[in-house]
Amino acid sequence: MDTLNVKVIELADFVAGPYCGKLLADFGADVIKIERPGRGDDARHLGPFKDDVPNPEASGTFLYLNTGKRSVELDIETDEGRDTLRALLRDADVLIEDQMPGELAKLGLGYEDLRALNPNLIVTSITPFGQVGPYRDYKARHLNLYHASGQGYLLPMWAINLDVPPCQGPGYLGFFDGGMAGATATLAALFWRDASGTGQHIDVSIQHAMMALERSQLRRFIDDGVSPNRTGKGRLLESLVQCSDGEFAVVILSSQQQWLGLWRAMGEPEWGMKPPFDTQKGRSDNYAELRARLNEWAGTVTQDELFHAIQREGSAAAPILTAEGVFKLAQFRERGHFVTIDHPVAGPLEYIGQPTRPVGIDLPAKRRAPLLGEHTEEVLAQLRDRAPARQSV
Amino acid sequence: MDALQGIRVIDFGHVLAGPWCTMQLASLGAEVIKVETRSRPDEQRAQHGHGAADNLEANSNFFEVNLGKKSVTLNLTTEQGRDLAKRLVATADIVLENMRPGVMTKLGLDYDALVKVKPDLIMLSLSGFGATGPLRRYAAYNPCFTSVGGVSHLTGYAEKKPNTMTNSGGDARAGTAAVFAALVALRFRQQTGKGSYIDSSSCEVINSMIGDQMMDFAMNGRSPKRHGNADPRMAPHGVYRCAGKDEWVSIAVGDEEEWRGLVRALGTPDWTAEPGFATAPDRKANEAALDARISAWTADKTYVEAMRLLQAEGVPATPSFKAEDLFNDPHVLARGQVEEVDHPVLGRRRTITAPYRFSETPTRIRGSAPFIGADNAEILGGGLGLSQEEMDRLAAEKVVY
Numbered sequence: 055m056d057t058l059n060v061k062v063i064e065l066a067d068f069v070a071g072p073y074c075g076k077l078l079a080d081f082g083a084d085v086i087k088i089e090r091p092g093r094g095d096d097a098r099h100l101g102p103f104k105d106d107v108p109n110p111e112a113s114g115t116f117l118y119l120n121t122g123k124r125s126v127e128l129d130i131e132t133d134e135g136r137d138t139l140r141a142l143l144r145d146a147d148v149l150i151e152d153q154m155p156g157e158l159a160k161l162g163l164g165y166e167d168l169r170a171l172n173p174n175l176i177v178t179s180i181t182p183f184g185q186v187g188p189y190r191d192y193k194a195r196h197l198n199l200y201h202a203s204g205q206g207y208l209l210p211m212w213a214i215n216l217d218v219p220p221c222q223g224p225g226y227l228g229f230f231d232g233g234m235a236g237a238t239a240t241l242a243a244l245f246w247r248d249a250s251g252t253g254q255h256i257d258v259s260i261q262h263a264m265m266a267l268e269r270s271q272l273r274r275f276i277d278d279g280v281s282p283n284r285t286g287k288g289r290l291l292e293s294l295v296q297c298s299d300g301e302f303a304v305v306i307l308s309s310q311q312q313w314l315g316l317w318r319a320m321g322e323p324e325w326g327m328k329p330p331f332d333t334q335k336g337r338s339d340n341y342a343e344l345r346a347r348l349n350e351w352a353g354t355v356t357q358d359e360l361f362h363a364i365q366r367e368g369s370a371a372a373p374i375l376t377a378e379g380v381f382k383l384a385q386f387r388e389r390g391h392f393v394t395i396d397h398p399v400a401g402p403l404e405y406i407g408q409p410t411r412p413v414g415i416d417l418p419a420k421r422r423a424p425l426l427g428e429h430t431e432e433v434l435a436q437l438r439d440r441a442p443a444r445q446s447v
Numbered sequence: 448m449d450a451l452q453g454i455r456v457i458d459f460g461h462v463l464a465g466p467w468c469t470m471q472l473a474s475l476g477a478e479v480i481k482v483e484t485r486s487r488p489d490e491q492r493a494q495h496g497h498g499a500a501d502n503l504e505a506n507s508n509f510f511e512v513n514l515g516k517k518s519v520t521l522n523l524t525t526e527q528g529r530d531l532a533k534r535l536v537a538t539a540d541i542v543l544e545n546m547r548p549g550v551m552t553k554l555g556l557d558y559d560a561l562v563k564v565k566p567d568l569i570m571l572s573l574s575g576f577g578a579t580g581p582l583r584r585y586a587a588y589n590p591c592f593t594s595v596g597g598v599s600h601l602t603g604y605a606e607k608k609p610n611t612m613t614n615s616g617g618d619a620r621a622g623t624a625a626v627f628a629a630l631v632a633l634r635f636r637q638q639t640g641k642g643s644y645i646d647s648s649s650c651e652v653i654n655s656m657i658g659d660q661m662m663d664f665a666m667n668g669r670s671p672k673r674h675g676n677a678d679p680r681m682a683p684h685g686v687y688r689c690a691g692k693d694e695w696v697s698i699a700v701g702d703e704e705e706w707r708g709l710v711r712a713l714g715t716p717d718w719t720a721e722p723g724f725a726t727a728p729d730r731k732a733n734e735a736a737l738d739a740r741i742s743a744w745t746a747d748k749t750y751v752e753a754m755r756l757l758q759a760e761g762v763p764a765t766p767s768f769k770a771e772d773l774f775n776d777p778h779v780l781a782r783g784q785v786e787e788v789d790h791p792v793l794g795r796r797r798t799i800t801a802p803y804r805f806s807e808t809p810t811r812i813r814g815s816a817p818f819i820g821a822d823n824a825e826i827l828g829g830g831l832g833l834s835q836e837e838m839d840r841l842a843a844e845k846v847v848y
Binding site: 195 | 448449450451452453463471475498507508510511512569576577579580581582583585586587588590591592594595596597598599600601602603604607608609610611612613614615616618619620623624625626627628630631632633634635637638639641642643644645646647648650651652654655656657658659660661662663664665666667668669670671673675676678681684685686688693695697698699701705754758761762763764765766767768769770771772773774777778779781782784796797798799800801802803804805806807808
C-alpha cells in the first residue's frame with residue numbers, strides 16, 4: 055500500500071480548508087481534524103440530509119469533504135486544548151488552518167510559535183483574502199469571494215444585457231479553488247522540505263486563487279483597456295439549445311470545421327450552406343436567427359441523440375447534465391468516477407471519487423468521514439504513549 | 448529558493464489546460480520545456496479572436512499560460528523528431544500532454560513507450576472525457592466539460608437557462624488539478640522511487656469540485672437546481688446595484704451579529720424591531736422587501752465605498768470586481784497578485800501571479816512566454832549535444848521546426 059506518508063492536523067471549517075485536507079486524505083495522508091466539542095464542523099449542519107432529517111453525522115456536504123480523516127474534539131479556547139494541539143503539532147508535517155489572520159497568534163499558536171515548536175512543520179493558512187494586505191480582516195462568504203475575484207462579474211456568461219446582475223458560480227466552487235491551491239502548495243512545500251529544506255508558512259488567499267483562475271478573461275483588460283463583461287466576447291463560440299426531451303445541450307460553433315460537423319449532424323439542411331449561414335462571419339452577424347434555427351432542429355432530437363449525432367461527425371457538443379445525468383453517464387461509471395462508501399449513520403452512498411488517481415500507485419481504499427470526536431480517545435492515547443519516549447530523548 | 452528546484456518537465460501541452468498546469472509548475476521552480484512545432488503551432492499562438500494570426504508571437508492568451516517556460520521545436524510527425532523527444536524525456540521528471548486520447552500512442556510517445564527511456568517517469572495525460580471509456584475520442588472544449596461535469600446546470604439564475612460559464616474556467620481547473628496530481632506523484636516518487644501515470648478527465652475534475660452538490664442525488668435521488676446569488680437560508684444574500692456604471696456590491700448576512708452590523712452600517716437600527724425582519728427565517732421570507740431597501744442604500748454609493756462601510760461593521764460585502772479594478776486594487780497590489788512582465792512583441796504588461804505565498808520558497812515568474820523554438824540551441828544543442836551541423840540539417844529537414 056502506498057500512502058502520502060504525512061501527518062496533517064486540520065483546524066478548518068466548512069469547505070475550503072476541509073477540501074485541502076480531503077485532497078491529502080484521499081491519497082492516504084493521516085489527517086486529524088480538530089472539531090469544536092459538541093457542534094463540530096459547520097458543514098455537519100448544512101445538509102443535504104437523507105429525507106431532509108437533520109443529523110450532524112450525516113450531512114452530505116460534510117461527508118463528501120471529510121473522507122478519510124480522523125476527528126478529535128478539542129476546544130482550543132482552553133489551555134488544556136491548546137496544550138493538546140501543541141503536542142499534536144510537535145511531530146506533525148502539516149497544519150491546515152483557516153482562522154482569520156492573527157487569531158491563532160492571539161492564542162500563542164501563530165506561525166512563529168509553531169516554528170519554534172516544530173521547524174519542520176508546514177503551516178497552510180487558507181483565508182478569504184490571505185494573511186497580509188488591506189482586506190486581510192474582511193469577512194467574505196462564497197458569494198462575496200466569487201464576486202471579489204472577478205469571476206462573478208463575468209457570469210452569467212452570454213447575458214442578454216447588463217441589467218442581468220452578475221452572478222456567483224455553482225455550489226461552493228470558489229472555496230474548492232482555495233482548497234485546491236492550498237493542497238498544491240502544501241505538497242510543493244513537502245517536496246522541498248524532504249529534498250533539502252525546512253518547514254514554512256503558506257499563505258493562500260481564496261480571492262487570489264480564484265482571480266488567477268480567471269486570468270485568460272481578465273487579461274482582456276490589459277489588451278484593450280476595457281473590462282470584459284458577462285454579455286459575451288463579441289465572437290461566435292457556442293450556443294445553448296433545448297432538446298425534445300426538455301433537456302439542454304451546448305453546441306460548439308467556434309470554427310468552420312465545427313460548423314460542418316454540426317451541419318452534417320443536422321441532416322445537411324440547405325440553409326446551412328447558403329449565405330449568410332455559410333461563413334463564420336455570416337453566422338456571427340446573424341446569431342439570433344442562427345440560434346433559432348439550431349433550437350428548431352434541437353427540438354426534434356433528444357439530448358442524447360443530439361450529443362452523439364454531432365460527436366459522430368467529429369464536432370463538439372455536450373449535454374448539460376443534472377446530478378441525475380452525472381450519475382447515469384456510462385463514461386463516468388466505466389472510469390470509476392463513483393465510489394460507494396459505507397457510513398454507520400448515513401449508510402452506503404455513492405460519492406464522487408478522486409479524479410486524478412495515479413496508475414501504478416497502490417492507494418488505500420476510500421475511507422468514510424468520521425463521526426464527531428470518533429478518534430479523540432485513540433489520538434490522545436497515541437500522544438500519551440509517545441510522551442515518555444520523547445522525555446527520555 | 449525554489450520548491451521544485453531541479454525538476455524538469457517536458458510539456459507536450461497545447462491550448463489551455465495542459466499549458467496551465469506546466470506554467471504553475473514553472474512558477475514553483477521547475478524547468479519547463481515546451482515541445483512545439485511550426486508545422487502545427489499551438490492554437491493559442493496561431494488563432495486570435497476571429498481567425499488565424501499572422502504573428503505567432505503576438506497572442507496575449509498564449510502569454511498568459513506559458514510564462515517562464517522554454518521552447519524547443521520538434522516536428523513529432525517525423526521519426527527523428529520523435530527520437531529527439533524521447534531523448535528529452537529521458538532527462539526529465541515529468542511529462543505532460545493533452546492531445547486527443549490515442550494521439551500519443553500513434554506517435555509512439557505514450558506512457559508505455561516513454562517509461563522505457565525513463566523508468567521512474569511521472570506522466571500526465573489530460574483530456575476532456577479521459578483516456579478510457581466509450582466517450583474517450585469525443586471532442587471537448589471548455590463548455591463541454593462544464594456541461595458534462597454538472598456545473599453548467601447549477602450556474603445562473605433559477606428562472607433562467609443553465610449557463611456554461613466563461614470559456615476558460617473548466618480548462619483552468621483541469622490544469623490546476625493536474626498540478627496537484629503532479630505533486631502527489633512527485634511526493635510518491637520521493638517516498639518510494641516509483642513513477643506513475645495519471646489519466647485525468649476535465650469533466651471528472653470539474654464534477655469533483657461540486658461533489659458536495661452531488662450528495663443530494665446520492666441520498667435522496669434529487670438533482671439540485673441553480674439559485675443565482677441567493678442562498679436557501681441566508682438573507683440578505685445577493686448583489687445590489689451601486690452608483691457607478693454597472694457596479695454591484697455583494698452582501699451575505701449569515702448571523703445575528705452581521706445583521707446588527709448591517710443595520711448599523713445603513714443607519715437603520717429600527718429595522719431590527721420590525722416583525723418582518725426579527726429572525727433569519729423572517730428575513731428570508733421577506734427577502735424581496737429587504738433587498739429593495741438595501742438597494743436604495745447602495746444606489747448612491749460606489750461599490751468600493753459600500754464595501755468599506757459594510758466591512759467596517761463586520762458585514763461580509765465585496766464589489767463584483769471588474770478586471771480594471773482588480774488590476775488596480777490596493778489589496779491585490781499589496782499582496783503581489785499582479786506583476787509586470789516584459790515581452791518583446793506584446794511589450795511590458797501586467798499579469799496575475801501564482802496564488803500562494805510561501806515564506807521560504809516564493810513562487811516567481813521565471814521569464815516571459817517563449818518565442819517558438821527560442822531554446823533549441825540550449826536544450827537540443829547544449830543539452831542533447833547536437834552539433835551545429837546536425838541542428839542545421841534537422842532544421843532543413845523540418846525536424847527541428
